[in-house]
Amino acid sequence: MEIIIQPDATSASQLAARLVAKVIKEKPHAVLGFATGRTPLKLYQNLIILCQEGNLDFSGVTTFTLDEYVGISNDHPASFHAYMWNNLFHHINLPKERINMVNGQAKDIVSYCRQYETAIKTAGGIDLQILGIGRNGHIGFNEPSSSLASRTRIKTLTDDTRLDLAADFGGLENVPNHVITMGLGTIMESKMILLLAFGKNKANAIARAIEGPVTAMVPASILQMHPRAVFILDPEAASELSLASYYKWVYANKPDWQKY
Ligand code: F6R
Numbered sequence: 001m002e003i004i005i006q007p008d009a010t011s012a013s014q015l016a017a018r019l020v021a022k023v024i025k026e027k028p029h030a031v032l033g034f035a036t037g038r039t040p041l042k043l044y045q046n047l048i049i050l051c052q053e054g055n056l057d058f059s060g061v062t063t064f065t066l067d068e069y070v071g072i073s074n075d076h077p078a079s080f081h082a083y084m085w086n087n088l089f090h091h092i093n094l095p096k097e098r099i100n101m102v103n104g105q106a107k108d109i110v111s112y113c114r115q116y117e118t119a120i121k122t123a124g125g126i127d128l129q130i131l132g133i134g135r136n137g138h139i140g141f142n143e144p145s146s147s148l149a150s151r152t153r154i155k156t157l158t159d160d161t162r163l164d165l166a167a168d169f170g171g172l173e174n175v176p177n178h179v180i181t182m183g184l185g186t187i188m189e190s191k192m193i194l195l196l197a198f199g200k201n202k203a204n205a206i207a208r209a210i211e212g213p214v215t216a217m218v219p220a221s222i223l224q225m226h227p228r229a230v231f232i233l234d235p236e237a238a239s240e241l242s243l244a245s246y247y248k249w250v251y252a253n254k255p256d257w258q259k260y
Pocket of ligand 1: 034035036037038039040066067131132133134138139140141
């Protein structure tokens with residue numbers, strides 16, 4: 001695992017954008033997996049700037065999103081469809097036909113999830129998967145107790161996660177109970193993982209994910225088993241890591257060719 005602690009969320013997001021840009025420059029037909037939520041917003045703003053200034057070309061890129069609410073229409077303002085179009089896809093030169101998003105309105109969810117998995121494989125697998133993390137350690141919407149080998153499927157949100165989403169839906173009572181999410185096994189097949197976390201309320205989940213035991217009770221801890229998982233954190237999210245000063249020293253002393 002590579003743990004990079006930046007002075008703040010702004011510089012962390014700029015670094016994350018450089019990492020994403022590097023992947024696309026090295027492989028113009030890269031397959032990217034995108035997360036939604038508050039955390040990657042600044043990263044997406046940086047990618048938009050790079051693209052609009054002519055420094056990043058999404059024309060060959062294929063994308064998959066991690067998850068979607070079950071039963072929510074694509075144009076619902078809190079849907080992940082709306083989020084991705086508003087915060088990224090409308091503003092970059094990514095061809096529509098290469099955008100794959102989970103359909104929360106699929107009639108036959110079981111066969112739909114199988115098709116989504118097949119589409120990822122047919123595209124050649126995900127080169128870089130961007131992730132946030134829930135306060136309870138979830139990635140995607142793989143809530144605690146998710147199988148570490150799980151595939152794309154329907155999941156039930158925990159009360160904690162629904163509370164965190166209440167503002168997006170104008171109240172807890174409107175937050176869906178069910179989502180479709182890529183599984184932990186699906187995420188682990190990505191060639192590279194970039195997890196972003198900012199703020200004090202992520203500190204405990206980050207410490208358990210990076211330095212705790214690998215356990216289904218902290219789904220992000222499975223990333224300890226991934227050969228190329230990069231965590232980019234601000235100081236608050238890193239504040240419960242026992243080896244924080246070691247991680248900072250490692251990054252500060254990396255050879256330039258290894259930096260993003
Ligand atoms: C979003 C997703 C979630 C979020 C996580 C953190 O597509 O899968 O795992 O990344 O809930 O959300 P924020 O960034 O809003 O704190």
